[in-house]
Amino acid sequence: MHIEQLETPVAVVDLDRLTANITRFQAYLDTHGILNRPHIKTHKIPAIAHMQLAAGAVGITCQKLGEAEVMADAGIQDIFLPYNIVGEAKLARLAQLARRCTLSVTTDSGVTVQGLDAAMRQAGLVLPVLVEFDSGAKRCGVQSPEEAAQLAQLIAGSAGLRFGGLMTYPSSARAAEFAQATTALLAAAGIATERVSGGGTPQMWQAHSFAGITEHRAGMYLFGDRYTINSGALTLEECAFTVHVTVVSRPTAERGIIDGGSKTFSSDLLGQDGYGLILEYPEARITGLSEEHGTVDFTACARRPTIGERLTVVANHCCPVVNLFNQLVGVRGGVVEVTWPVAARGMLQ
């Protein structure tokens, strides 16, 4: 079936570009001796995770326990969960998961370490735990190398845990410096830092310049979107993910309404101007989204669409868009080859 025959809105993956993006970044990391641990938050599809592993990824990254469970169910063996797992119910699930795959997690507090340790001791397991540090993103993470080293020592001294290394987001020169300072402190205390995990797509081609970061977690690199294109990480011609929509109204000479709104594209601007790029009308601007309508200003376009015309949109940020669809359609040369359920979608817990 040709993609033009599918109803809209439909989320489309160009399979040739997907494969090329996976292969190209894997080759780059291989060249520089950096392990690849892609983040499945972008696609949430086990079959695509298996493609990344087949290309050479050492394992995958999930952000929520529920996502990791879906991936383990699909036979994925090595899962990194860079999240503070808190609360008895989640710790019990974590122990269950640790029994059936090679699992590692992160922490940034003694409270979390205590919870992890108790759960793992009760389960008779030893879990590798990495210390998350804040390298400037001002999200989770300890604030100083001293604090990181102290937490690493607490982990190393916990019977149910093993110090698994350091983790931050995103990779940067500052992150590399922080990690080196922590590693030195730990070495002086006789503790080896086996792994330093960095990540991010915008700066992914600079990963080799951040000395001491041993693995990279990128999510968007395999699909791409306006944000990653404008960051320079990939080109428009390499972008593998688009949303096909239909013009359903042309109320004025300049205005067009498409059949996708915030429940199709999300409201995530991610610093971009407008809510997406329309490939057939690059001068057009998606000025607003209500839930199921997108408002497009075609003023700058010499040619303008008619009602019923299909448009191809590059989203601002592919991750939350995928999260709004029940399935993605994989195409090659415009022909549908595969339909993937977004299996880990909505796994918020």
Add this chain to the structure above:
Amino acid sequence: MHIEQLETPVAVVDLDRLTANITRFQAYLDTHGILNRPHIKTHKIPAIAHMQLAAGAVGITCQKLGEAEVMADAGIQDIFLPYNIVGEAKLARLAQLARRCTLSVTTDSGVTVQGLDAAMRQAGLVLPVLVEFDSGAKRCGVQSPEEAAQLAQLIAGSAGLRFGGLMTYPSSARAAEFAQATTALLAAAGIATERVSGGGTPQMWQAHSFAGITEHRAGMYLFGDRYTINSGALTLEECAFTVHVTVVSRPTAERGIIDGGSKTFSSDLLGQDGYGLILEYPEARITGLSEEHGTVDFTACARRPTIGERLTVVANHCCPVVNLFNQLVGVRGGVVEVTWPVAARGMLQ
């Protein structure tokens, strides 16, 4: 089970408040002789639509064909689909749907009328079609009463269609004026306007002041959120929808990280300051969302939470939040009474 025993993030509906909100607005519309046709885009749950109908709603409103199909499958008889249905595949589905429920749709163009007419004639049906007009929202809709009257006449002259009235969003004095002018033009041409459909939650208690609008479509009125509270449509004490999250990190004295981000709350600011109101810490500010983390600034709070503490968040805009969850939990006095799958979630087509 008590709500505190459920893992987070969890989307919670207070059943007493839900019932009160449904009843109160129905009574208001009844008093003023306005028909109630609630918009299910907010909850997407057939059982809740049935509650609205049992309270006196004349039917429901859906925004997408796929949502309407889910509601028809659940036995709902009267469905309004205020959308331009375009393209052969969707028109075929529309005809199927029209066979099994009392359906009405909208149009704002001759092209759409032609498509609807052809599909209905082929199916041997006569579909009521309302003319959508633009009363200032600058989304879909014809631009003048003259254009509206012309389109109504085109519908009235189509063998597969019946002129069903006028529709706009949202209701306003301007909308009422536009409708009156159109109705007068049509009356002069011998065409009766049986129904004028308006809508919206923020101005819902003014619905009676918009003369000539015969039915009201509100969505958010039954749940509520920061936007509807700040618009004055309901109070914080009437808000029936919250998201429960857990503090998973306290990296600094002022900063806290919760286990819900843009994949829990959406990025929809809807004009609000910050990404939600934390009931236990009303002075706190959710300053940023990444996909699975929310960053909270507790600077203004005398007391501050510890890791593991549960927080109750009133979202900015309930509709896209519900759309991110696979299920909602209904509670009374904190005790879970029901778990509803969000059955029409992701029905983008």
